[in-house]
Amino acid sequence: MSALTLVLKDKSATSLDLSALTPAALSGLKPTALRRLRIPAGGRQAALGDLFEISGDDPRTLRLHGLHGGCHRVGHGMREGRIEVKGSVGDELGREMRGGELRVSSDAGAGAGMGMRGGFIQVNGSASDALGGLTPGATRGMNGGVLIVTGNVGARCGERMRRGLVVVGGDAGDYLGDRMLAGTILVLGRCGAHVGFGMRRGSLLLAQAPASAAPNYRDCGEFEFGVLTLLKDYLAGFHPAYAKRLAAFSRARRWCGDMLYGGTGEILVAADG
Amino acid sequence: MKINGVTIDNTFAEAFPMKATRIIVTARNETWVEHAVRAMTGFATSVIACGCEAGIERRLKSSETPDGRPGAAVLLFTMSNKELIKQVQNRVGQCVLTSPTSACFAGLEQGDPIPLGKNLRFFGDGWQLSKKLGAKRYWRVPVMDGEFVCEENTRVVKAIGGGNFLILATDQDSALAASERAIVAMQKVAGVIMPFPGGVVRSGSKVGSKYKTLPASTNHLFCPTLKGAVRSELSADVGAVLEIVIDGLDAESISEATRVGVLAACRGRKHGVLRISAGNYGGNLGPFHFKLRTILK
Structure with a gap:
C-alpha cells in the first residue's frame, strides 16, 4: 500500500473546503466513492476526482500536493493518521484537531489550530492571525496538542488558549497570549504590542524582551527554572532544533501577571534576550 | 549444597505481596540528592512500625533523570495503596519538598496513579503553577530558593x-x-x-x-x-x-x-x-x- 496522494489539478480553484479529507474519513472508501466525494468549492459542490489527481490507496497517510491559500480547513477535526501538505493552506488549518500529525510545507492562513485539542501541527512557513485561537462562539481556544510555526505569526496567537504548546520560530504579532487561560507559548523571534493582555495563567516564553513592557506585569527577577528542562525534553520529541534553542532560557527573567486577572500567568524572557 | x-x-x-512505587529525586548536586533521599527513606526499615519500607535503589546520573540533574531512585513498599498514598505524601512533603534545590518525579510508567505532587501543590497557597507536557502534569510550587517541581502522580505496582x-x-x-x-x-x-x-x-x-x-x-x-x-x-x-x-x-x-x-x-x-x-x-x-x-x- 502507498500513501493516498491528491494533487490539485486546477490551481485557480479557490474557496475549497477540504474538511472532509482526513485519514479517518477517507478510510474504507473505494476508489470510485473517493473520486465522487463532494467537496464545497466556491459556492458549489465539486467531485474530488474533478479537483484532484488521485493516486495511492492508504489514507492513514494523506498527501495533499499543490495546495494554495484558497484551500481551507485542512485536517479539520482530524483524530488520527498523518496529513502532509505540499504548498500553502488557507484558514482554519487543523481546526478542532484531536490527534494525528499534520505538516504543511509552506504558509497557513488565519485560525490554524483553532480549538485544537490534541495532535501535532507543523507549519514550515508563516501563519496568519488567531493561531491556536477560538472557534466561533467558544470561550476557550487551543486545549491541547503541539503547534509549531517556523515562520512568523499574526495577531492574537494563543487567544484564550487553555492547554498545549505553541512554538513560533519567527516573530509574533500583537496581543500574543491574549486572555490566555493556561498552556505554553514559545516565541523565538520578536513579539508585538500588548503581550499577555488579560492572561490568567500559563507561560509565555520569549527569546527577546518585548519592545514595550506589558503594563500589568510585575518583574520577579531572574532565575533558573527546572521546568524548562522538562519542556526542552518534551519539545525535542517534536522539533529537536527548537528544543536546543531553549538553552537560551537556562536563566530567565520572570514577569508575573496579568495582575488585573490574578497574576498567576507569567512571561519568561531569556536572560540574554 | x-x-x-x-x-x-x-x-x-x-515473602508476601506488597504495594510499591519508585520515585526519582533530583537536586543541584549529589550532596543534596543524598540529603533528600536519606531523609525520605529514614525510619523506613519495617512496615511493622514504620508505616513503610523504603530505600535508595540506585543513584542516577544527570543523563538518567527527567530534569538533567543528579538524582536517585527510591523505592517505597507498603501493605496497602492507602498507606502508600499517606507515606508518599508525608515523606515527599516533609523530606523532599523541604530539601534545597530538590525536584521529584515518578519512576514507573506502569501501574495505578497515586498523588505525588497533586496534593503537595497546595503548599503553594494559590501561587502554584501547573505545566502539562503530553500526558504528564507537573506542579511548580514557589519556595524560598526558587521552585519545587514535582510530577502530579506516581505509579503503584504489585510488589514483594x-x-x-x-x-x-x-x-x-x-x-x-x-x-x-x-x-x-x-x-x-x-x-x-x-x-x-x-x-x-x-x-x-x-x-x-x-x-x-x-x-x-x-x-x-x-x-x-x-x-x-x-x-x-x-x-x-x-x-x-x-x-x-x-x-x-x-x-x-x-x-x-x-x-x-x-x-x-x-x-x-x-x-x-x-x-x-x-x-x-x-x-x-x-x-x-x-x-x-x-x-x-
Whole structure:
C-alpha cells in the first residue's frame, strides 16, 4: 500500500473546503466513492476526482500536493493518521484537531489550530492571525496538542488558549497570549504590542524582551527554572532544533501577571534576550 | 549444597505481596540528592512500625533523570495503596519538598496513579503553577530558593516484600564482613532495596510473642546466646547471625539479589561463614517462596 496522494489539478480553484479529507474519513472508501466525494468549492459542490489527481490507496497517510491559500480547513477535526501538505493552506488549518500529525510545507492562513485539542501541527512557513485561537462562539481556544510555526505569526496567537504548546520560530504579532487561560507559548523571534493582555495563567516564553513592557506585569527577577528542562525534553520529541534553542532560557527573567486577572500567568524572557 | 565451603540450607525465604512505587529525586548536586533521599527513606526499615519500607535503589546520573540533574531512585513498599498514598505524601512533603534545590518525579510508567505532587501543590497557597507536557502534569510550587517541581502522580505496582537470607558465621566480625560484601553486590541489582540499616538486620524476628501486645519478637532459635537454652537452629560453632531482608518489584529481582548476595557473602578465604539459611514461617504466611538451592543452582 502507498500513501493516498491528491494533487490539485486546477490551481485557480479557490474557496475549497477540504474538511472532509482526513485519514479517518477517507478510510474504507473505494476508489470510485473517493473520486465522487463532494467537496464545497466556491459556492458549489465539486467531485474530488474533478479537483484532484488521485493516486495511492492508504489514507492513514494523506498527501495533499499543490495546495494554495484558497484551500481551507485542512485536517479539520482530524483524530488520527498523518496529513502532509505540499504548498500553502488557507484558514482554519487543523481546526478542532484531536490527534494525528499534520505538516504543511509552506504558509497557513488565519485560525490554524483553532480549538485544537490534541495532535501535532507543523507549519514550515508563516501563519496568519488567531493561531491556536477560538472557534466561533467558544470561550476557550487551543486545549491541547503541539503547534509549531517556523515562520512568523499574526495577531492574537494563543487567544484564550487553555492547554498545549505553541512554538513560533519567527516573530509574533500583537496581543500574543491574549486572555490566555493556561498552556505554553514559545516565541523565538520578536513579539508585538500588548503581550499577555488579560492572561490568567500559563507561560509565555520569549527569546527577546518585548519592545514595550506589558503594563500589568510585575518583574520577579531572574532565575533558573527546572521546568524548562522538562519542556526542552518534551519539545525535542517534536522539533529537536527548537528544543536546543531553549538553552537560551537556562536563566530567565520572570514577569508575573496579568495582575488585573490574578497574576498567576507569567512571561519568561531569556536572560540574554 | 556447598559454596566455597559454606553450607546452603535446603530451605526457602517466605515473602508476601506488597504495594510499591519508585520515585526519582533530583537536586543541584549529589550532596543534596543524598540529603533528600536519606531523609525520605529514614525510619523506613519495617512496615511493622514504620508505616513503610523504603530505600535508595540506585543513584542516577544527570543523563538518567527527567530534569538533567543528579538524582536517585527510591523505592517505597507498603501493605496497602492507602498507606502508600499517606507515606508518599508525608515523606515527599516533609523530606523532599523541604530539601534545597530538590525536584521529584515518578519512576514507573506502569501501574495505578497515586498523588505525588497533586496534593503537595497546595503548599503553594494559590501561587502554584501547573505545566502539562503530553500526558504528564507537573506542579511548580514557589519556595524560598526558587521552585519545587514535582510530577502530579506516581505509579503503584504489585510488589514483594520479605525476601531474605541469613548469614551464619563463626563470630560477629565474620558475619558483618560477609553482610557488607553481600550488600555491595546486591545494590547493583535493579528493582530491589534492602531496607534495614546498611541493608543488614541483626534482630531477626518471629511472628508473635509471649507478651500479648507484641506482634513480633526475637527469633530465639537463631540467637547464639540462647543455644543452650532453646531448641536452637544453630550449631555449636555459630557465634553470630545476620539477616538481609529484600523488598523487590518482582520475584526475579529478589531472586537475583539473593543469588549475588549469597555468592558475595561466601566469597574469599577464611571468611568465617558457616551456613546460609533463610527465614520462613512454614509456608503459611506468604505466597512467595524463594528456595535457596534453586536460586543458587
